[in-house]
Amino acid sequence: MYCIKCGVELRDSEKVCPLCKTLVFHPEMPLPDGEKPYPEYVAPVKRFNRFGTLFVLSFVFLIPALITLLIDLKINSAVVWSGYVIGGLVVGYVAAVLPFWFKHPNPVIFIPCTGAAAMLFLLYICLATHGRWFLPLAFPISGIATLLITAVTALLKYLKRGKLYVIGGASIALGGFSILIEMFICITFKARFVFWSVYPFAACLLVGLLLITIAVCKPLRRTLDKRFFI
Numbered sequence: 736m737y738c739i740k741c742g743v744e745l746r747d748s749e750k751v752c753p754l755c756k757t758l759v760f761h762p763e764m765p766l767p768d769g770e771k772p773y774p775e776y777v778a779p780v781k782r783f784n785r786f787g788t789l790f791v792l793s794f795v796f797l798i799p800a801l802i803t804l805l806i807d808l809k810i811n812s813a814v815v816w817s818g819y820v821i822g823g824l825v826v827g828y829v830a831a832v833l834p835f836w837f838k839h840p841n842p843v844i845f846i847p848c849t850g851a852a853a854m855l856f857l858l859y860i861c862l863a864t865h866g867r868w869f870l871p872l873a874f875p876i877s878g879i880a881t882l883l884i885t886a887v888t889a890l891l892k893y894l895k896r897g898k899l900y901v902i903g904g905a906s907i908a909l910g911g912f913s914i915l916i917e918m919f920i921c922i923t924f925k926a927r928f929v930f931w932s933v934y935p936f937a938a939c940l941l942v943g944l945l946l947i948t949i950a951v952c953k954p955l956r957r958t959l960d961k962r963f964f965i
């Protein structure tokens with residue numbers, strides 16, 4: 736008889752290995768009623784502390800914000816450039832840390848939150864630099880981008896089937912979005928419409944149509960499944 740863990744030779748009377756204290760397993764010896772021939776499995780205790788990590792991460796964002804604010808106030812006696820740093824940190828915090836304070840973060844809620852934070856940050860930059868580009872350019876573009884990403888995320892999350900249609904449709908919408916971006920840029924800066932957006936639109940349209948064709952045509956999908964294991 737040998738120890739199952741360390742391999743040391745054991746006497747038949749031994750119940751526990753004298754060297755490594757592992758329970759001795761005798762496959763041929765009768766066991767008392769109810770006793771299992773192997774030790775109970777004890778699940779390892781999770782040592783990851785979510786809230787502790789989130790507190791540390793919050794300080795990682797808070798400390799540079801405070802330091803930049805203090806330096807700015809010391810040099811300029813006003814918020815001159817630290818506002819941009821703090822705004823960027825706030826947007827980063829809303830995007831990367833805030834959702835994890837919740838037990839089951841829902842991207843359909845947190846993507847619009849991040850979009851709103853980014854829009855407010857852009858508004859701040861626009862006002863601080865006396866720009867006129869927020870309403871005609873930054874607001875519609877960031878608003879449409881947020882809506883698009885939220886809609887695609889929601890559809891992918893809640894639809895059981897038809898994900899290829901969603902991704903194909905999203906690709907076409909992205910192409911259309913590039914035309915809108917060029918339009919908003921032309922309106923804001925009174926530039927000439929040079930149709931650069933036609934190229935990304937055409938590429939996105941092709942990818943979208945290809946995905947939808949694959950989704951529609953079942954034999955084609957099966958062949959691709961077999962070939963690429965998707």
Ligand SMILES: [Zn+2]
Nearest residue numbers: 738741752755
């Ligand atoms: Zn042993």
